[in-house]
Amino acid sequence: MRGRTLINVTVLVALFVAAGLAVLGPGLFVQNFLSALSMGSQYALIATGYSMVYGIVRLINFAHGDVFMLGAYLAHYLILFLNMPWWAAMLVSMAATGLIGAGIERVAYRPLRQAPRASLLITAIAVSLFLENAANVVFGARNQAFSARSGLTASRSFEVFGEPVYYQSLLFVVPLITLVALVGLYVFIERSKAGAAIRATAQDVEMARMLGIPVDRMIALVFFVGSALAAAGGVMYSLQYVQIHPLMGILPGIKAFTAAVIGGIGSIPGAVLGGLLLGLAETFVVAFFPGLTSFQQVFAVIVLLVILLVRPTGIVGEDLTEKV
């Protein structure tokens, strides 16, 4: 079974590369690929947060996209007022946003642990509303330019088969940082004691509690890590797109959710895979069919719908059916 899948996948990839080279030419293909990789990495980071939280409390954190936005803003102000280099601001912002994420869990979600799902859903929406408008009030509702000054966005080029490829260093940096973060996450989840505790809690909360695992603290930790990753995504997104505003997290949030679903909600490798796939799909659909450019933003929604209809468990995910 596994072998067969591998062959199918390889064939698909080969077809894709061939089509890309043929239609776009090597230069554009590589350019789009880099762009897709970068975008996909950002989605992967945010999607990982979704999946982690879902894995441990079976909640889709609607406010996750707004946490992404907070991460961007915090870094923005750190750079603005304290003149930090962007990477330092990112790290500090990750920590701070992580704390905020854990705080949100404590204040808004923990009291409703036992509540019906509908209430949790609306609570998450309320938190989202709160965060967006708190940002409106505190940061101002207008667009601002992200204050990082880095050499990363300068346009450079190299050549591939005689065709120029235009890129920004950022496009390499983003996947790199994402890789580092995800490797760190992997080591943490799979190899550390806290990680094992988290995995246990995700599988069976009651049992974990009975074994003495501080379940509340583990959940807070998951929210911390997930929010920190989202913050990293937010910073990198802002480096690339420069314009930040309080509602910037809504659409990336939906897209990252789509990515998490593609990979199978609750699965971290699935989230990463889903993020990359979505990035690729988004970029290349427009590359192949330029007439659809204005639909690029809603592409994710369409994919979400299709996935949920066709294969709701995603590529790697869990069984969602109810037992009689």
Added chain:
Amino acid sequence: MSHTGALEIKNVSKAFGGVQAVQDMCLVVRPGEIVSLIGPNGAGKTTLLNLISGFYKPDSGEILFGGKRIDGLGPDKVTAAGIARTFQSLRLFHELSVLDNVMVAQHHRLGVGWLAAALGLRRYRTRTQELTNVALDSLAFFGRRLMGYRLGQPVHVLSYANRRRVEMARAMSTGARLLLLDEPSAGMNPNETDEIARLILRMRDEHGFAILVVEHKMKLVEMVSDRVVAMDFGRKLAEGSFYEVTNDPVVIESYLGRPASSEGDGPAGAGQGNDGDDEPAADTEGEKA
């Protein structure tokens, strides 16, 4: 030879993952019959009920009701075909009133479209009146304990035994000819169990239902059954009268293992009042289980 209006299960099998829950099961329930299905926990009885009522699709075999195939139809279509069930763990509509719970069971027989219903046209009002009378009849079957002011109370305030009764009234109101009762006396004390047994007999005698009962309490099985079928490991072990089946050594072994003992639960222990086979009851609210 066709059994008109009968339930026929022909060589039905169902597996989940690696576990064969039901294997080559054959069973017939004729109109007006009361058949009991017994077997230790995990024998496949509830799975069989789920197969009949349409929640699962058999891997192989056929299920016929009144000569028509019903296997693979969804639960709503099975009910429309004339088979209704109760659940091992009660599945009432908690926030709806007693009367509403029973009226829901009649919705599929309404025969009036949503627009006509919303506008309150006469044919809707007439039909609703008819169906309400049917619902009241079903509830009155259980005496006055579900009538009067009880009709408007949400079911979650009812005692456990009353909730079980509402669930049975609900199944009776669907217009079904065959009832599947999944452990109807679970969590009830011996007196209540006796009452349930008498009610089951009355259901058949007064309303003509055919009934398939899954039960653990042998006293009840003895009181109501025309025929008893014993299952284990998804297969039929024995079929016949109560005494034939409960004295069948294979059946006794399925409950007790070897060698057969004369104490404790199961068929050989019938009459000694030990109800250890009951599943843990839902909140019994002051009544002794």
Added chain:
Amino acid sequence: MRNRLLWFISIALIGAALLYLERVAGGWLLARLLSLTAIWAVAAVALNLTNGTAGLPNLGQHGFMLVGAYVTALLTSPKTTAFLMAPWAQSLNLNWLSQSAVVQMTVAVLAGGLVAALFGLAVGIPSLRLRGDYLAMVTLGFGEAIRYVSATDQGTLLTNGGLGIRGVPAVFGGPFAAYVWLVVTLWFLTRFTQSSYGRALKSIREDELAAQAMGINIAYHKVLAFGISAAFAGIAGGLYASWLGTIDPNTFQIFLMTYLLVAVSVGGAGSNTGAVLGTALVVLVRQYLQPLEQSQAPGPLIGWAALATAAALFLVVAAKWRFHKAKTANRTFWRIGVIGGLLAVAGVVLVSGAAPWPWFEEPRSFVGLRNLLLGVCLLLVMIYRPLGALGRSEFGWGLIFDRKDKELSDTERSRDAWLTGEGAAKKGGPEDVSHGGA
């Protein structure tokens, strides 16, 4: 009979008052607020059908409103500024049907509802396979997607894109007209919810599998719920277009959905009365708290907010103390007390202008404060009273005029005991041990 009479009289009275208001003072703020409340209430009550009665989390109501609004606008606006619109779209109008503005508008609004219903069916069909959170996300995605699509190059051919459509006649923008539509909506939806179909939806909400076992076709009913809800949302959208006069995709941003959600959740999930009251609350907050968002020095504002929160906390503590049995202060009381005290001190400092930092003095804008408060309100409701203020109960004349029958009378209680065997004459009680359970 008495109830019917009471309803008829009260509806007529309110209608007469609103008609007077519309004729005499149509432009008054009050008139505008009342009609907006009624219009949004139509969408909120429709939202109740899916979210409250059927238990289907629908977060795309603003998308259905958009559809209805644009259909209505396309059919009734003279479209004089529709530069981006395709010519065939520009020429859409209802002059061939009738010259009366009211008739045209009615048809246009209903048409908006019809098209929105089709979208509702389309959204409803995938909903069949999706559980709560996923359904919410998909409907939300729909709401956002339809807005983006209407601004795309292809969509702009129909919608005039970011320029919007102007000149929608204000026929139904007044309080009386909007009120009439609301009454019709409430009448229809209440009857629907109380009918067998409403009951079927509630049973699906309570236990979908059991509902199936009772013969209910889940797919049909879920799609029906979406279709009807979307239809009325579309009607609300058309009315909204009339109220505004001009619409563009940004009119239907996600905030509109959150207002409706707050209205329904705070007012009462599954209660139409609650939905209307909740809408009124949202409209009032949005209107009368507007001064809060003006440019002002943050110091006094934060100070007053701190004082208000402190006062609220003290009230809560006082209320709990009064009803608390033990009469000894436990840790929660102390914590609340300390927090309240700190807030009060901070509040006084800030309000009196004694805070040294200049940031507190410079005026700045506070846009978004109203929505922030709504968000906090929703959060508090979800934590402390998840079913909303009215829960699932509706207003009925019986509440005022009937005897309170909530307590069982003694006769009833003893009769109940005898019937069910509870109480002293309990069967299956201790006496039965002697039978040996045989």
